[in-house]
Amino acid sequence: MQKITREQLIEKASALLADGTVKQVLGWAKGEFDYDITPAVFESAEELNANFVWSDFCGANFSKYLVSKTRKCDGKILVFLKPCDTYSFNQLLTEHRFDREKVYAVGIPCEGMADIAKIKEICADGIASIDCEGDALKVHTLYDDEPVCVPAADVLAERCVNCKSKKHVAYDELLGEEGEVLDSARFDEVAKLEAMTPDERFAFWQGELSRCIRCNACRNVCPACTCEKCVFDNPNSGVENKSPANSFEEKMFHIIRAFHVAGRCTDCGECSRVCPQHIPLHLLNRKFIKDIDNFYGEYQAGAEEGSRAPLVDYTTEDIEPGEVFDRRDTDA
Amino acid sequence: MQVNEYKPLIVAFCCNWCSYAGADLAGNNRLNYPAEVKIIRVPCSCRVNPMFVLRAFQRGADGVIICGCHPGDCHYTSGNYFTRRRMALLFSMLDYLGIEKERTRVEWVSAAEGAKFAATMNDFVEKVTALGENKRLEDLRCKK
16 A cells, blocks of 8 residues: 555645646556556646556556657656656766656655466456555455455565565656665575576576567556667568567567666666566566676666666776686675 | 588678678688678668568578677777667667577677678678577567
């Protein structure tokens, strides 16, 4: 359950719209279902009252939307940022992707978002509506008279279970209290994979990545992927669409997608959230983060505006590519 | 009698200023290295995008080796330092996906090291031949 209420957010946004500080508000609106929350632009208090949503399903990170929205809007844009979103916000600022002057950032606390896949495991399908009350989610299904009560802690999204920080690293105004950077166990899964034999790892990734349908959702949602033109949109590459073979053909896409954001990925977990095939894409990104921490010193993208990303930097004493395997083995 | 001996396909990205000249020197000195090594000349080893490496594998290469100037000797001052970071991360990622780590390599070969170039290629081809065909990174869509 979120500590801050929908009414508080609407009140804040309406006040800023009313006094002319901002022209537009980036917020969440209901999609087809209660758990299917979609980003939306609001321009008046009436719109906010009618459609604005704040619940345990507001996982969407708005940082990337600022890139296009600030270009189209001639006034300021209010954006609500959860702690993890502020890292992406900072990273985009570092890369000069949008004009800071055109954004009014309101930091809001987050108690972790729910993962609908986990709820569906408990309640099966046919979910009609979900009420977020206290520490539980009340799930009304088409087949039960009584709602199913699910503790919110049991259905937290993976990225929220391993939340790296409750601290806002960028904002104009903060609602609620300042949080702390947390000591998360987010690299445990990566370490588990590293401990396997190469054949086991290959089998694991073949199982995961062969499900990929190349919808490009992971690329489109990623706040670090903001190129105007993408290498994967090249119609002459021969690999721009899904392979007709149901095999393991999309590995190049996934390696390069993760590589292109290596050192800039803030580990916000949006790629895994939007994947319709539930591929744990964050494990690829975290592998790069873990390696960078390991080889070149701890680095959290977006923690500090203007910091130099590890892949555009070097030292004369860097590890040789042939040594990376030994280094990891000794660490494990 | 014809023997169908397996011959791997090796792609070698060689930097124009050191390794490509090193390969030249190997030739001038009549040093042998396998004909399976196909050299692609690049202006600097840091011209090699990780995608080049994966595209080579997709299209049927069995091994990819990147040769550049020794660290500190880059013609463009710092290019090979960036190569070093990029390829370290890429190779570690390939290993993470279960790709045989002997299929990829970075070697620093100067223009004066013709013998090292030939020795490196002989060794690399031998290792890749032992591994056999690259099945894990090929892409059927790219096969002609």
